[in-house]
Amino acid sequence: MRVDGRDIIVSGSLLQPLHRRTNDILRLTFALVFLVVIVTSSLVTRRDWVALERSISDIVGVLTPTQSNLVYLVYGIAIMALPFVILIGLIVTRQYKLLGAYAAAGLIAILALSITANGIAAPRWHFDLSDRLNTTLSQFLDDPRWIAMLAAVLTVSGPWVPARWRRWWWTLLLAFVPIHLVVSAVVPARTLLGLSVGWFVGALTVLIVGTPALEVPLVGAVRALGRRACTVSALRVVRPAGPGPLVLSADCMDGDSSAVVELYGPNQRSGGALRQLWRFLTLRNDETAPLQTSMRRAVEHRALMAIAVDDLGLSNTRTLAVAALDRGWTLYAHSEARGEVLSRAAPVAAAWTSLRGLHEHQISHGDLRAVAITVSDDTALFGGFGNAEYGASDTQLQSDVAQLLVTSTALWGAEPTVTSAIETFGRDAVLDASARLSKSAMPQRLRQSVPDVKTVMSSARDEVKGQTGADRIRAETITRFSRSQLIQMVLLVALVYVAYPFISTVPAFFSELSTANWWWALLGLAVSALTYVGAAAALWACASEKVNFRNLTIMQVANTFAATTTPAGVGGLALSTRFLQKSGLGALRATAAVALQQSVQVITHLTLLVFFTAVAGASANLSHFVPSTTVLYLIGGAALGIVGTFLFLPTARRWLATAVRPRLSEVAHDLVELASEPKRLALIVLGCGATTLGAALALWASIEAFGGDTSFVTVTVVTMIGGTLASAAPTPGGVGAVEAALIGGLAAFGVPAAIAVPSVLLYRVLTCWLPVFIGWPVMRWLTKNDMI
Structure with missing residues (x-):
């Protein structure tokens, strides 16, 4: 390389790899927003669009039909030639690797607007095109697929072509809007759709294939170093540009024997802007440095800080030069690190x-x-x-x-x-x-x-x-939103989601409440409240009575909120474990206590289910709950297939041996130890049984409140079977599945729908929705008092 009459040796490759710039991400985001706006506005306000276009066209559409045809002819030729001009430009500039992306973007844009219910064909639009000028070239102006293809190839080729070419090409393409209005052809909305689709496809293609970095202004860098007493004799590439700067080592003929030169392209550090913005949005103000408005300001800040620290004798480098170069590049040169x-x-x-x-x-x-x-x-x-x-x-x-x-x-x-x-x-x-x-x-x-x-x-x-000598070090909260706040926000959104089906039935439910017997409803509410005491007693005994029983009972209310607003009730299990940990139990002991309670709960539930089913079977027909023979065969076959798969696959066998088996062994060991403590076992079983039977008693009271006539044994079977079937539902709290299972179960035992539907809704209000809405403030109170 020759600079000001001197030959400078440049070693190493200056070729910069393709990379994803922040500009590419922003371009794709804006293209997606534009596409959504166009599609939404054309579907929602299409009549207003057409009326607006016609009114504007009537004002500016002053050309005669002959003049309009001439305009269409000239512009149509330009539009027809535009993609070939772009293609020739890419070939002349030797951008051969871009040809694949060029062709892919054009074809995808065309296909995206050609897919219909009957296959790939030209789309039919809702706009009235009866006054469209009837020329062959006008078809290219009116067809959104052609506009989409042009927008896509323009977007893809943009980063590789000179800015002047790119500006002229986009001006030519966007000229279709005023041309349509001037010649009184009302179709801009349709072609705007093609433009938005093409821009989005092109932006997505650019993000996938990457964009090139710009030409490196080495001549300007050498001259800037020369002004700072470093006459460069040779340059050696230490690290090519990519996510970071282009780093070179410069040999100086005077002053420092060598210098480290960092060259930042206009897009080399653009990712830093997004990182700064993200940190500013997620972290507190005192955790984030002032935002740097540009890459050049960030480089200048670094150089000035190096000067300040060097004045203290604590910097391992010395700033030599900071300069703005051509094409948006910035130079930062410093001495090599000492030590x-x-x-x-x-x-x-x-x-x-x-x-x-x-x-x-x-x-x-x-x-x-x-x-x-x-x-x-x-x-x-x-x-x-x-x-x-x-x-x-x-x-x-x-x-x-x-x-x-x-x-x-x-x-x-x-x-x-x-x-x-x-x-x-x-x-x-x-x-x-x-x-x-x-x-x-x-x-x-x-x-x-x-x-x-x-x-x-x-x-x-x-x-x-x-x-x-500190007893405890509390972790510093540095984010604007703590983890507990985010969890509560998610739970609140989930609560709104799961409550929506219930809200839709509120009018009919309230109309039935006028006929209810409120004494039975109050009994159901009291029984529902006692279930929390039973659950707390079971968990208290599982935790070896080492936690505060009163606070544990209060936690059960918050537990209902957490369990209802999360699928499969995992939130309730996590909340119970967290409460036990905050109460002084270790993580392993708290997890074991919750697992033990759940194990006894399942065993108690199944035992009561078998017992009450046997009692109900003597006087009731349970065929409604028994699947058909075909279903049983399918379930058995699927179960055997799953077992065979786990036995056949080595990875699955290792997972069973290393993850599942030890936990099952721990639970079995705890159950054996529990059997040697009759009083503790009795308390846990009574607590688990109270939870199950209390729910059944609450449903029975709800049925009695609406004048129903059925036995407690029947209601217990319906509650347990219906709850078991609905537990597999993917919705939080089993919303929808629980109601359907209980209403269907009561109907199977002869309870009329006019009584079963309001009874089940009242039961869900007493046992689910009231505790959920009370559980939210209770959960916040527990958080405030550092109990969870």
């Missing part, structure tokens, strides 16, 4: 002493990975500075201490790291910073640089507790 990368060979106190020097001048680093720290003459020096801040807040300074705790612990271990940190920063500062030793508070780049970072953070946190 060796931080390792076990260095003294553990070196990094802590240097970090204290930064903090004394209110400077935070923000990226204290081992690769960003070097050691020279037993002095730790810092590099990077992409996340450094001058005038840092206390939160940012604490984050630095926490990051160095992780990095140092990974190198030297927890004991010498924490000792050195306390000697340098003091007990209180290290204890406050250790609250940030969590996944959410630790930057992802640092977590990825440390092997087994979870164990490292845990050991550092334990060592801080040991050396400071």
